[in-house]
Amino acid sequence: MNLQALRYFLMVSTTGSFLATARHFDVPASSVSRFVASLEKELGQQLFYRSTRAVRLTEQGQRYYSQVREAIDLLDGAAEQLAHRDATIRGLVRINAPEALGRLHIAQLINQLQARYPELSIDLTLTDELIDPVQEGADITIRVGPLVDSGLIGKVLSVQRYRLVASPEYLAIHGAPQTPDDLRKHSCLLYKGHQGAQRWYFRPSSKENFESVDVSGPLRSNNAEVLVAAAIAGRGLVLLPSWMFNPESFRECKLSNVLTDWDKSASPDDRQIQILSPENRLRSQKVREVSAFLSDGIGSPPYWDRCDESGTLESDGVDI
Missing domain, CATH: 3.40.190.10 (Periplasmic binding protein-like II)
Structure with missing residues (x-):
């Protein structure tokens, strides 16, 4: 069995494209197609569904991918240690x-x-x-x-932390909330993902449980950066992971932190960065x-x- 054909097969499986695979290996696309076709003939199985729009694995191809991926990784690991x-x-x-x-x-x-x-x-x-x-x-x-x-191995870097922020202009007009319950009176900008609109949770310390607060506002979006831009524009308050915010926004006074004495989250349980x-x-x-x-x-x-x-x-x- 040709090892290069297996490498082409794995790359086509990952990219969904014979052309992208050819570019990766710097060979003609016809070579990739020929090697994969030869592999299918040798196995007596169709590995890919091919159309003008996409290339995707068949059920047999998916099973073969998992087995071949591990085998090639072992071979590459052995060669890497030797070299x-x-x-x-x-x-x-x-x-x-x-x-x-x-x-x-x-x-x-x-x-x-x-x-x-x-x-x-x-x-x-x-x-x-x-x-x-x-x-x-x-x-x-x-x-x-x-x-x-x-079953994965690794490490937890940190509990994900959240910031609740608004522009100084918004706070000057509407006032800064003093407790989470005050948010019911404010315009809140909500992230909307696959599971629906985001819920906001607060607790006075890590020793207590998060409690949800019902909030609403003029904008929902599945793009967090849209919500950050709306907050900077003075449209309301936004609760997002701390990594979403550029420190320059705070140094340049475009955003201000709110309810800094409270733990904040978009989940009733702690979430970790791993x-x-x-x-x-x-x-x-x-x-x-x-x-x-x-x-x-x-x-x-x-x-x-x-x-x-x-x-x-x-x-x-x-x-x-």
Whole structure:
């Protein structure tokens, strides 16, 4: 069985494109198609459904993908350990992260990572869907959510913290709420995801349970950056993860923190920021190195939570 055909098969499975695979390996698309067709003939199974719009795995192809992915990872890991003679890491690492967190923070860390390791290739997938890293072939998954027994190995960086903010202009006109119940009288800008409109939760300390407060306002959106822009424009208050806010917005007095003495959340339970990998991926030194780089780059607590109320970075973590 041709090893290159298997690599083409895996890349087509990941990208859904023969052309993208050809570009990745710098070969003609006809070569990729020919190798994959030869693999299907050898197996006696159709691995892909092909159309003018997309290429997707058949049921047989999905089962074969999971098995081949692990086998190729083991081969690559063995070759990597044999060839590793210096401090340079090289090859491909596949990373999955939430969309906004990945765009605002993970992408810039990857730029720093590749500046340090020029021979390292990164396949970064941003999605808010909860994926199966084994099925999707992700080496490193960055998750924000409750701790679950997923069989993945990694570490918790921090509890996700939230900021409740509004523009100084809005607060000058409407006044700053003094308690969560005061929010019922205010214009609240709400994130609306797959599970409906966001709910807001508050507690006076971490020793107590979160209690929800019914809020409403003039704008809902499935895009958090739209809500931040609306808050800056004076349309109301917004509650979002602290990593959504640019410190410049506070230094330039575009936004002000509200109800700073209260814990805030969009969930009745604490949610953690985690860096996780399937156990077999951690056999690879490059995956361990990249995971450590991202973990150190984000920090614990994360660097975006090491700011005072004006948005100025502090040397030690603070409870926002």
